[in-house]
Amino acid sequence: MSPRSGQRDLSDADVRAIYKRTSNWGRWGADDQLGCLNYISPELRTAAATQIRDGFSVSCANPVDTIPSPTNIFPAQHYLTSAGDIAQKVGPGFTYDYLGIFPHGPSQTHLDALCHVCHDGKMYNGIPVEQVTSNGAKANAITSGVNGIVSRGVFLDIAAARGVDFIEPEDPVLPEDFDLAEKNAGVTVRAGDILLYRVGRHERRTAKGPHSERLDGKTYLAGIYPSCLEWVHRRGVALLGSDGAHDVLPAPFAEENFPIHVGTQVYIGVQLLHNLRLDLLAAACRQRSRFEFFFSVQPLNILGATASPVNPVAIF
Numbered sequence: 001m002s003p004r005s006g007q008r009d010l011s012d013a014d015v016r017a018i019y020k021r022t023s024n025w026g027r028w029g030a031d032d033q034l035g036c037l038n039y040i041s042p043e044l045r046t047a048a049a050t051q052i053r054d055g056f057s058v059s060c061a062n063p064v065d066t067i068p069s070p071t072n073i074f075p076a077q078h079y080l081t082s083a084g085d086i087a088q089k090v091g092p093g094f095t096y097d098y099l100g101i102f103p104h105g106p107s108q109t110h111l112d113a114l115c116h117v118c119h120d121g122k123m124y125n126g127i128p129v130e131q132v133t134s135n136g137a138k139a140n141a142i143t144s145g146v147n148g149i150v151s152r153g154v155f156l157d158i159a160a161a162r163g164v165d166f167i168e169p170e171d172p173v174l175p176e177d178f179d180l181a182e183k184n185a186g187v188t189v190r191a192g193d194i195l196l197y198r199v200g201r202h203e204r205r206t207a208k209g210p211h212s213e214r215l216d217g218k219t220y221l222a223g224i225y226p227s228c229l230e231w232v233h234r235r236g237v238a239l240l241g242s243d244g245a246h247d248v249l250p251a252p253f254a255e256e257n258f259p260i261h262v263g264t265q266v267y268i269g270v271q272l273l274h275n276l277r278l279d280l281l282a283a284a285c286r287q288r289s290r291f292e293f294f295f296s297v298q299p300l301n302i303l304g305a306t307a308s309p310v311n312p313v314a315i316f
Helices: 012-022 035-039 042-049 158-162 175-185 201-208 228-235 259-268 279-288
Strands: 057-059 077-082 096-100 110-112 149-157 194-198 239-242 271-274 292-297 307-309 313-315
Touching: 012 228, 012 259, 035 271, 042 149, 042 292, 057 279, 149 158, 149 175, 149 279, 158 175, 158 194, 175 228, 194 292, 228 259, 259 271
Parallel strands: 149 194, 194 239, 239 271
Antiparallel strands: 057 313, 077 096, 110 271, 110 307, 149 292, 292 313
16 A cells, blocks of 8 residues: 555545534634634735735636536527627617526636535535525625635646646545645645646646536536545645545545535635636746745625625735
């Protein structure tokens, strides 16, 4: 057994024990709905602004995906309701469009609210999942970040740390990968940081084709192993983002088949950024030999929503 495989033998019971060890329920009070966003103090926001040195900005959002595919079964609807080819040609004229979007899943760049996931009938901080009603979530909704989520961003290139273009689903990210990528970046992840990590999801899709993500009725995506939950909890990560969907798919567990979603959002209280575009950010970091930056995420003010499409931006 290799050292890496020796860290990949957790059982469902082991995963549930990690949930218990890393739970932040009650840490910020019985009524808290911010979770680890509590780490981001006004002082940390002010300090994050000092990361802006040359003013170069990078979007970490993929284009809104309107093309049906095996991994985009709910493509966004975008069409023009009034276009230039029929607009009035004399005097003022207007063009309009419509956008309808299902933010969840492995296609659209989005931010999950803490009400998106439950475990044993409870959401973050022990709030009953019945609080998410057909009229919207009454607790842990996306509006917890309506004033903007701003802090120091840290980028860790896990694939590069392994010396590969992309990580395969059967070889999940382990805590040692975070440690090595952190060492290579010359930066230390600390409480209140927004952590972005790259598994090379889009590079894999380019190399193997989009259908490589959906075979025999199963989704195949690289992700992180549940032992990383303790790493994230110990460092006090405020927000976690990836170019993938965080969980390894197909799930390596019989019962706890979404351990990263459950561990972060239900127990630790960390919201997740999904399906980021990280190649431009990686290039900007390498060019400057700097893997920390000012980072801003602005979820839409959708009352009771379980997620929001976002355009996260890093500024150097």
